[in-house]
Amino acid sequence: MLQFVIKRMLIAIPVILGCLTLVFFLIHFLPGSVADLIAGEEVSAETISQIEEKLGLNQSLGQQYVTYLLNIIQGNLGQSFVTNEPVLDKLLAHFPATLTLTIASTIVAITLGVVLGVLSAVYSNTFIDNVVRVISLFGISMPNFWIGIILIMIFSVQFNWFPSIGSGSLNQLVLPALALGISGAGVITRLIRNSMLDVLNNKFVTTLRSKGLSERKIIIKHVLRNAILPTVTVIGILFGEMLAGSVVTETVFSRQGVGTVIIGAINQKDIPVLQGAILLISITYITINLLVDVSYSVIDPRIKREA
Structure with missing residues (x-):
């Protein structure tokens, strides 16, 4: 390992x-x-x-x-051309907000995607399956900023349940996390559904049923565990997409994260800040994908890694 x-x-x-x-x-x-x-x-x-x-x-x-x-x-990312502030200090001050948003969005995507994917597979070719597939198609098709604007109009303007701007509290995290997570949930839903349908057709599922195991136990403990492995790979990719998508989402919700820093650096052509932000995002993305690869052996111990 x-x-x-x-x-x-x-x-x-x-x-x-x-x-x-x-x-x-x-x-x-x-x-x-x-x-x-x-x-x-x-x-x-x-x-x-x-x-x-x-x-x-x-x-x-x-x-x-x-x-x-x-x-x-040498660990020196330079200084901002505009503010003369060290780039590393500037990025580290804003990165926690972006990382929090990305993690929260990933949790939303995984939770919604797994739940909807299991429902769609268990009730395959029924009304529930059709509804879930329409929802997943909506999530995949709609851009994050458009979903964010719709969420603001409904839950902030219409019902006044959540604030539409800011990044200082949990309430201010809900809408942007949903805006980013919904698109990822659509992808995971489809993967879980297709993978579970393949596993459900295997002979070992019939054997488990003949032994008298409950359907819930078969689905959760055996079918889902075997079907979720292909999804783990996509989760790493989705995390990177959400990290990049946070640039636009943070602008829509006026969150003070790396996305805001990048937009400001582009407008002011602050080259050191922009380069430092890209480096930080790249390292984070690569680290997450490394952790995803390592997690394969935890999910399925049968998988052996070649050095």
Whole structure:
């Protein structure tokens, strides 16, 4: 197991490097000058030149890239071009809110997806199954921001049950977590349904029934456990999608997370902040997928890992 974890960590290094490289060059090809944004309007060319020299923007793109990588290796994400605040401190201050939202959304997606998926499989080709499949299709098809706006209109404006903005309390977490989690629930519902239908057709289920086991025990203890393994892989992917989707969702609900930081960095072309945020999200995504891979052996001990 340890060899497997080490191997996956080594594989993650070029993945992170690829993300950093892609983002670095894409950001530098964006129109506009950082020095112009910082200096403001009606400034001399000499002032612009001094700002570029101070920020290292007068160097070639290759030199800036090498300098950035060397700083990353030393644990230095640089300073914000706009506020002069250390990037790492800025991200760590906002990351807990984003991570909380992503975890809560994942819990919503898993809970709704498993419950609806089991119902759909157990009552296959019935009215319940048809309703669940329509719900799952709705969740998959609708964008997160649209679901968020609908939730605000119903539960915040109409009924005044939950606040529509902010990130300081549990009540402020409910609507954005639902907005992100509903789409993930649609995917999990379909996977659970299809996997359970495959398992239910196996001969061992007939054997369990002939032994007199209750249907509930067969479904939960045996069928669901065998059917849930393919879903675990998707949960890791969904977590990454929700982490990325939090950028838009946090904007809709005015949450002070990494998403807000990214939007601000894009508008102000604050390159170090944007690069640092992408790095943080990439590392988090890779770590979650590593944990998902390791969890396979816990769910199904028959699975053996190759070092």
